[in-house]
Amino acid sequence: MAFEDQRTTVYKIHPEHPESETLPTLRTEELLLNMGPQHPSTHGVLKVILELEGERLVKSTPVMGYLHRGVEKLAEDGTYHQFIPHTDRLDYVCAMYNNFAYCRAVEKLLNLQVPERAEYLRTIVAEVQRIIGHQFWLSAQALDIGAMTVFFYCFRDREILLDWFDELCGARLTTSWYRIGGIERDLTPSLIDKLKQFLDYFPPKIDEYQVFLEKNRIWLGRTKGVAVISAEDAVNFGLSGPVLRGSGVDYDLRKYEPYSAYPKCEFSVPVGKNGDTYDRYWIRVMELYESVKIIRQCLEQMQDGPIMADAPSVTLPPKERVFTNLESMIQQFKLFSQGFDAPPGEIYCGTEAHKGELGFYIVSTGGGKPYRLKIRAPSFIHMGAFDHMARGYMISDACTIFGTYDVVMGECDR
């Protein structure tokens, strides 16, 4: 009798067997794994609680806020001009585009027209920033997946552009070069020469990056068919930028709500098919070529002219006048300490940053400070789709998915 019992225990061990509840079974349980907040591939301080079944991701819960600095609250306390340096610290690898998006939003609130030369210069610098952003993304993504060489090549070329920024505005990362109504200063002939040199130098280097990746079996294996999201889901989750275009949705604000000098330039918007990591990689690399094209066209079309809107009650006086002229100095002081009188109302203005749609929703009740300023940060919204996109993939793919969003926690946590 005892012998038979033992035998049935062995055979009825399968959990779906009708009598399995009464019989001892092998114990299986999901493993909870904390990834982060200090993990090299989380691009900052992000924790994700992974529920694992073996090596498969069953559920992942992002835990954010480690870099929350209350930027939206700070905005309510300062004048509109004072907030520009805060926007640098949102997405700290792409400060220029944050400045741009913010200044555009305030200009929409004020109904302010920016002079044409300033629009061209803004577009040039924004596209330079897009190149830097995509280089940074490519190097980080490749490094996460284990392709280290690309990192060095990208950073070598990124350094040229950061030095160019340094010469332009005196800072490499936290630039604050855009101003409400225009820009801080014009490009010098030396900067234009350097940029033209870079445009000739750069396209062969993009091919060089691809040599390491596009025939690399490890890269293809770890990006093709990984983190697939369908077009409907991507739209429903509110994804934007290359992540949305990778799923085949042709949505680029530069084309569909054209701003600045983009309508005057010819460029195409690469759109993927499969919605996997490889397509998103391909889109970003193609955008590098497109950015080069846009900068070239802007440099050709650009005419001489003013770089600041003619609205002295709002815009800052030129720096040389501030240092020599008493009235200008008083005006500068008043604009920074009290601000200008913005009309009451509310606007939303979205800008296509290299990560996605970076938007500012500003509520004004008049006076010099925004009553409420909400930042629509693409990184934050992309993290909302993390669980959906990671489900069913291997644990090592979690790093790939962080990378494919191009998440920067400064922007995500604000």
Next chain:
Amino acid sequence: MSMHPLLQRIQQTFSVGITGLTEWRGDVAVTVSRDKLHEVAQFLHDDPGMDFDYIVHVSSVDWPDDEERFEVVWEFYSIRKRQRIRLKTRVPESDCVVDSLTDLWKGADFMEREVFDMMGIRFRNHPDLRRILMPDDYTEGYPLRKDFPLRGKGWRDTFEFLDEVPK
């Protein structure tokens, strides 16, 4: 000035519950009463003429002097029709609950959680309404409310500061 076609359409469809239709600087906004919120959102999402399939952001504004203190703001975009709309509703402080729109736009999940975290507005039928940027055990209130001090409160209030620098 004629009304924006989107606003005309909404006005025709809903006889009650629409409390404001505005257009300013090209932005179209609809204010609805709280009980009609989900119905209007469903219309914006499903109607072929509206087709707002893309959620842009969820936000909230605090108006401490008003009877209905909080304003919750959703912004939608239509990828196919290329149009934007803003949907707003007001809630009083005593009953800070609105319907969640996560069943229509999945992206609203994290965005509504942020509104809950920052402003303390609850969303009915939200799948996982927890704090998102502040720590889970944060009890000092909701930071973006106007009565929350800029420099924060809580633990720091217990610090013993010296009145003057000792010699």
